[in-house]
Amino acid sequence: MRIDIITVLPALISAPLDLSIIKKAKDKGIVEINIHDLREYGLGKHKQVDDYPYGGEAGMVLMIEPIFNLIEKLKSERKYDLILYTSPDGKTWNQKEANKISLLKNIIILCGHYKGIDNRIRENLIDEEYSIGDFVLTGGELAAAIICDSIVRLLPGAIGDEQSALSDSFQDNLLAPPVYTRPEVFNAWEVPKILLSGNFKKIEEWKENQAYERTLKLRPDLLKE
Numbered sequence: 378m379r380i381d382i383i384t385v386l387p388a389l390i391s392a393p394l395d396l397s398i399i400k401k402a403k404d405k406g407i408v409e410i411n412i413h414d415l416r417e418y419g420l421g422k423h424k425q426v427d428d429y430p431y432g433g434e435a436g437m438v439l440m441i442e443p444i445f446n447l448i449e450k451l452k453s454e455r456k457y458d459l460i461l462y463t464s465p466d467g468k469t470w471n472q473k474e475a476n477k478i479s480l481l482k483n484i485i486i487l488c489g490h491y492k493g494i495d496n497r498i499r500e501n502l503i504d505e506e507y508s509i510g511d512f513v514l515t516g517g518e519l520a521a522a523i524i525c526d527s528i529v530r531l532l533p534g535a536i537g538d539e540q541s542a543l544s545d546s547f548q549d550n551l552l553a554p555p556v557y558t559r560p561e562v563f564n565a566w567e568v569p570k571i572l573l574s575g576n577f578k579k580i581e582e583w584k585e586n587q588a589y590e591r592t593l594k595l596r597p598d599l600l601k602e
Contacts, residue, residue: 379455380528384490390519393526399529401535402534407534408535415439418447436492437491459478459504463489464507465513468508489517490517551592551599552595554584569583
């Protein structure tokens with residue numbers, strides 16, 4: 378899989394994409410992630426990428442030309458399955474979307490910044506818009522890093538035990554069941570005896586029940602989907 382990220386703050390997103398599972402996946406050749414500094418496509422001697430919005434509103438807006446020129450350059454080199462934009466008013470990112478996009482080959486992530494981007498880009502070049510929650514960040518770089526992490530860990534070979542990803546929270550619209558490890562007893566707090574029984578059929582039944590009960594208590598909205 379190839380992911381091209383367009384940003385005005387490359388340093389903000391480069392660090393989290395060079396650690397842990399993502400770094401291992403890159404080293405194995407499972408994913409290729411390229412970060413493109415939009416300022417390299419800025420206008421004039423000052424490499425301008427933003428300007429004041431029409432209508433007199435406060436703040437700055439990313440200009441159409443640098444974004445258009447960079448996206449067109451990338452599209453001239455390969456076919457992209459998806460161009461997505463990180464925006465606070467986008468569709469909420471979730472595990473279902475991560476599963477779907479992990480099956481694609483080439484994607485572009487455009488990171489929002491300032492007051493946003495010239496809306497003509499959204500109308501004509503963007504396929505999907507995603508938000509990681511109902512709050513505003515300085516820019517979409519951290520949201521893009523989260524999106525990348527959730528996608529990459531689903532790619533075959535990215536994590537040591539591929540079955541682990543299938544049992545994560547939200548995979549079946551359920552939260553994960555509680556987990557325990559050694560010691561069996563600590564401070565008089567005991568591990569549920571069913572997990573020590575060796576009866577794997579009963580253990581799976583217990584996990585399914587626990588997952589349902591936790592979801593019903595903590596995230597009942599998931600059970601409506």
